[in-house]
Amino acid sequence: MKSSASTPSQLILKPAYFILFTYLLYHIIFFVNRYHFTERPKAKVRIKPAQHVFRGETVTLRCDIDGEGVTSWQYSWYKDGSNSVFSELQEHTFRFVTESDADKYSCYGAERGGSRTSNISDAVTLKVSAKVSIKPDQHVFRGDTVTLRCDIDGEGVTSWQYSWYKDGSVSVFSELQEHTFSPVTESDAGKYFCYGAERGGSRRSQHSDALTLTVSDFPKPTVTVEPQSSVFTGDTVTLRCEVDQTWVKWKFLWTKAMDSKTELTEAPTKTIDSVKVSDGGEYRCRARREGYYTHDSEPATVTIYGKYFSFSLSSTMNHVLWKK
Known part of the structure; x- marks a missing residue:
């Protein structure tokens, strides 16, 4: 019956095989991780002579990729987010640039004969404009x-x-x-x-x-009066000067018929508090902008009524009661 005991030489070789196996496994894992998890290089676009060029000039787009260990890239050029590749050269040249060439350009690289790829570059804008x-x-x-x-x-x-x-x-x-x-x-x-x-x-x-x-042409304003119902002495009256061109910063000039005085307001409204009968009349407005005036509005008539009183005789009292 054969003995199962190991010889001294076998006892020495087994640890050596184990160390070699561990060494090889470590390097296999290292290179696999490096391949799969290394960040992909970023492509970068440059425009020569400048991003701002003019019709008829020669313009060159260049794609640079900083990828360690890659000796040859195949390039792909894209325009304005399109998925269509219009060039596969590292440098693409417009010999006679035109307005239709003005756009956003980006590039991308893939290793020739390999599996590495770059990230797509940021877009760079070529401008041809006045x-x-x-x-x-x-x-x-x-x-x-x-x-x-x-x-x-x-x-x-x-x-x-x-x-x-x-x-x-x-x-x-x-x-x-x-x-x-x-x-x-x-x-x-x-x-x-x-x-x-x-x-x-x-x-x-x-x-x-x-x-x-x-x-x-300068517009013709319109004057509106609030309230539109009857106005009595002591009430408040608001006149509004309305102009169609609201984008303009107007100032407003107010005039009253039979009155030589004028009033300039920043706001389009003119308010009269505690009106009197003498405040009644025809009002017009016009708007002013940088020394120029609009046409005068049509007149808006304000009529002020005095407070009226009524009276009645009381059958039980020997005097007159005045009712306001």
Whole structure:
């Protein structure tokens, strides 16, 4: 019968195998965890020469990924959140950039011949634009002074030649950065846009979005009286001057027929406390804005009645009782 006792050499080898097995298992777990749980690298978009460019320029989008151990990436470019890939190069170049190329761009990378991927980059916006502003406001009145201004955010350009267009016309009506109408008339109302070209250079801006200038004749206010029922001496009367153009900060001028005095109020209401018969009459208002006045309102008539008294004779008392 064979003995089951281990030889001295077997007793020495078993701990060595155990140590080797433990060492290999540790490294297998380490590399598996590193592969599965290491944070994916982040892609980053850069635009050359700048994010603000002009029609006709050459613009390059570049995708950089800081991924250790990856020697070759396959790139995917996306525009404005679309799922469609429009380029698979690290650098994508627009040789003659146009307005349609202005948008938000992001990129993503996948390891060639491997399984690693990057996170998608933050979106970077490519701008090709000019901007119109109107002072003091897009809504103005006949006789106001109005200024159109064209601003172009162009890095490296020190001088622009501006072109102004109205209502889609191809005719340029001004080449100044600021064009002023003084006084403005109803015929100046319309949609305006501008465009810029570098003086002595080749850079061009995009046409701006159109901005609408509205020119109105001054409105005619309406006067209302509260209360509308009979008003007696001692009552309180409120006159209200109503103007349609509520976006304007008006001041209000009140006049009364047969009275040379005028009253200017910040609020659209005029209140008369403890009215007298002499407060009755025809009232008109007009609104004022920066030295210009609206038309006069139609007159509103306020009639004040005196307090009346009635009397009766008492059959049981030998005097007259006056009733207020």
